[in-house]
Amino acid sequence: MRALVIGFGKMGMLHAATLNSLEPIQEVVLAENTSLIREGVRTFNSSIKTYKNYHEALEKEKIDLAVVCTPTHTHLEILKDLIQKGIPTFVEKPLAASFEEVLKIKQILEESPNPNLKIMVGYCLRFVPTFVKAKEVLDKKEIGEILNFEATMFSSDVEEAHEGWRFQKKNQGGGVLLDLGGHLVDLVRFLFGKPEKIKGETKKIYSKNVEDQVTARFDYKNFFGSLDVCWSKPGVRKAEVEIRVNGTKGTLIVSNDFIKSPSYSADLSELAESVPFDLAGFFYTKQWLEFLECIQKDKLNRNNVNESLDDHEILDAIRNSA
Amino acid sequence: MMIDHLILGDNPFFGINHRSQTAGKEKLRQFDDVSKIVDLFQVAKNAGARGVMLAAHAKTKDITKKLIQNSDLKSNFSVYPNIPYLMKYVSEVTKNGMVGTATRMLTSDSGASNLLSMMKGGFGLVRKDFHRMIETGIDFEFSIYSNVKTPAIFLHNGIVDLLLGLQMKDVLLFYDDYIRQKYKSIPGFGTLNFAKLSYSLKSWGIQKPLIMAPFNARGYYMNPSRQACEKALLENDGTLLAMNVLAQGALDPKTAFEYLGKFGTIKHVIIGASSKAHIEESFGLAKKYLGV
Numbered sequence: 305m306r307a308l309v310i311g312f313g314k315m316g317m318l319h320a321a322t323l324n325s326l327e328p329i330q331e332v333v334l335a336e337n338t339s340l341i342r343e344g345v346r347t348f349n350s351s352i353k354t355y356k357n358y359h360e361a362l363e364k365e366k367i368d369l370a371v372v373c374t375p376t377h378t379h380l381e382i383l384k385d386l387i388q389k390g391i392p393t394f395v396e397k398p399l400a401a402s403f404e405e406v407l408k409i410k411q412i413l414e415e416s417p418n419p420n421l422k423i424m425v426g427y428c429l430r431f432v433p434t435f436v437k438a439k440e441v442l443d444k445k446e447i448g449e450i451l452n453f454e455a456t457m458f459s460s461d462v463e464e465a466h467e468g469w470r471f472q473k474k475n476q477g478g479g480v481l482l483d484l485g486g487h488l489v490d491l492v493r494f495l496f497g498k499p500e501k502i503k504g505e506t507k508k509i510y511s512k513n514v515e516d517q518v519t520a521r522f523d524y525k526n527f528f529g530s531l532d533v534c535w536s537k538p539g540v541r542k543a544e545v546e547i548r549v550n551g552t553k554g555t556l557i558v559s560n561d562f563i564k565s566p567s568y569s570a571d572l573s574e575l576a577e578s579v580p581f582d583l584a585g586f587f588y589t590k591q592w593l594e595f596l597e598c599i600q601k602d603k604l605n606r607n608n609v610n611e612s613l614d615d616h617e618i619l620d621a622i623r624n625s626a
Numbered sequence: 627m628m629i630d631h632l633i634l635g636d637n638p639f640f641g642i643n644h645r646s647q648t649a650g651k652e653k654l655r656q657f658d659d660v661s662k663i664v665d666l667f668q669v670a671k672n673a674g675a676r677g678v679m680l681a682a683h684a685k686t687k688d689i690t691k692k693l694i695q696n697s698d699l700k701s702n703f704s705v706y707p708n709i710p711y712l713m714k715y716v717s718e719v720t721k722n723g724m725v726g727t728a729t730r731m732l733t734s735d736s737g738a739s740n741l742l743s744m745m746k747g748g749f750g751l752v753r754k755d756f757h758r759m760i761e762t763g764i765d766f767e768f769s770i771y772s773n774v775k776t777p778a779i780f781l782h783n784g785i786v787d788l789l790l791g792l793q794m795k796d797v798l799l800f801y802d803d804y805i806r807q808k809y810k811s812i813p814g815f816g817t818l819n820f821a822k823l824s825y826s827l828k829s830w831g832i833q834k835p836l837i838m839a840p841f842n843a844r845g846y847y848m849n850p851s852r853q854a855c856e857k858a859l860l861e862n863d864g865t866l867l868a869m870n871v872l873a874q875g876a877l878d879p880k881t882a883f884e885y886l887g888k889f890g891t892i893k894h895v896i897i898g899a900s901s902k903a904h905i906e907e908s909f910g911l912a913k914k915y916l917g918v
Binding site: 312313314317318320321322324325338340341343344345347348349351352459460461462466468470471539540541542544559561562571573574576578579580581582583584586 | 640641642646647650651713716717719720721722723724725726754756784787788789790791792793794795796797818819822845846847848849850851852873874875876
């Protein structure tokens with residue numbers, strides 16, 4: 305397969321390097337609009353083809369897989385073109401900037417020549433085994449009936465105002481809600497389902513145009529939960545996720561590092577798996593292995609457009625109720 | 627020059643604990659005072675260690691300043707830089723993008739850099755001279771270690787594996803040459819993909835490379851598999867600095883070092899330990915089973 309990576313920033317580099325090391329991929333081609341980056345790639349590996357934009361790449365290459373790693377507000381436009389061309393696509397999260405945009409993507413997909421085209425959204429935490437185990441614990445009712453939960457995700461990335469696209473309101477593509485918040489909302493929906501009622505609040509701490517912190521209350525039929533996401537929390541070395549669930553028979557605590565329930569506890573290192581190539585975390589590779597298998601075997605993948613629609617319904621509800 | 631056999635790891639000093647971020651923060655508080663860190667270096671030296679790996683963290687300059695105040699450590703305890711401090715740059719790139727981050731770093735007058743280096747970086751950026759940019763980046767990261775002995779300088783596994791994945795051998799070859807020529811040190815390569823890197827470096831002409839990689843009886847973080855890494859160890863020349871040897875605490879030290887010792891060729895290990903008892907036990911068993 306020949307893969308086209310669109311956008312060669314942090315995530316584009318990670319995905320390009322990982323894909324280039326996986327069996328089904330024979331070549332990785334790049335589309336990147338910053339000439340300095342294209343020249344750097346050509347200097348250090350002239351065999352990697354680079355293009356100024358994805359249109360040029362699609363004209364000149366036969367592409368079997370696309371990887372979209374561009375700012376969120378550009379996703380809808382790019383997905384339209386890739387879906388029309390029938391190219392399976394991996395999109396870095398979030399899929400788009402709003403529920404309306406994700407709905408448009410779903411409609412474009414359903415009306416396209418291949419409505420079963422595979423699209424995966426990069427909610428990589430779904431491939432972290434602690435969260436997979438947590439779902440098993442809840443489904444088996446090991447902690448009994450759920451009473452309430454607290455879900456948090458923090459980083460110390462933003463300790464002053466910044467100008468990049470993540471800090472602009474442009475088409476609502478910026479802000480912590482769609483950044484870290486997207487991961488946490490997807491995990492909460494995965495573990496507990498969609499809430500019936502949502503009330504959110506947003507807060508600017510350093511940023512001028514977007515929120516740096518989001519809190520929300522989720523009401524379900526028989527329990528409730530809270531969400532707290534902030535990218536300006538001091539002293540956090542790398543992004544921390546923690547979900548604490550209180551049930552009638554005990555408590556489950558799960559993070560990106562460990563899981564602890566009345567009957568089971570493990571660190572991520574005990575659950576870690578060897579993979580063909582590990583860059584930045586084996587769960588990124590597991591994500592790719594699943595998506596590549598789903599494309600090759602025509603199976604429905606996780607983190608698909610319908611799941612994203614549910615995620616964005618929640619994200620929009622948080623924003624609209626704030 | 628060769629590297630020391632027993633090297634102390636630095637994770638506890640910088641709040642890194644791969645099992646628990648809470649435990650990591652606790653260690654960070656425990657080692658808030660750099661004197662306590664340097665005291666632990668002395669404990670490690672007494673137990674047989676002859677060096678410590680130190681990431682290019684903001685605290686490192688204070689640690690090395692304190693280290694050289696101890697005459698025994700200054701003469702007999704080396705520092706192994708692990709550059710760059712990746713989490714800092716990952717966060718920078720998230721906020722400022724790739725070009726913004728490179729510009730800030732290459733033209734920084736942070737006090738850790740000097741005027742010449744800043745000019746080299748700036749000119750490199752303007753002329754798109756990527757090799758000069760890499761030199762500036764290395765010099766910038768290394769500047770905090772200028773007052774200590776550095777037998778080897780390691781390139782962080784995040785960078786090595788990124789370059790390995792993109793097959794950018796020229797950068798790794800350039801790094802190898804630059805470290806030898808400018809710093810008269812051994813270039814070291816960190817990786818989570820020991821098998822792939824070993825074979826690749828060999829095919830690219832880097833003779834007997836120094837590679838730091840996870841190697842343990844459980845196969846944790848040994849990619850693509852423990853068996854493939856063991857095969858690569860047997861089939862490739864070079865020096866392995868084994869890390870994650872206790873598999874994040876899943877292995878007792880005796881089992882861990884018995885495993886490493888059976889190969890006969892593993893003579894260098896890095897161990898993260900933050901108490902006297904743990905240091906003495908781990909380094910004692912390492913000496914016994916590795917024959918060093």
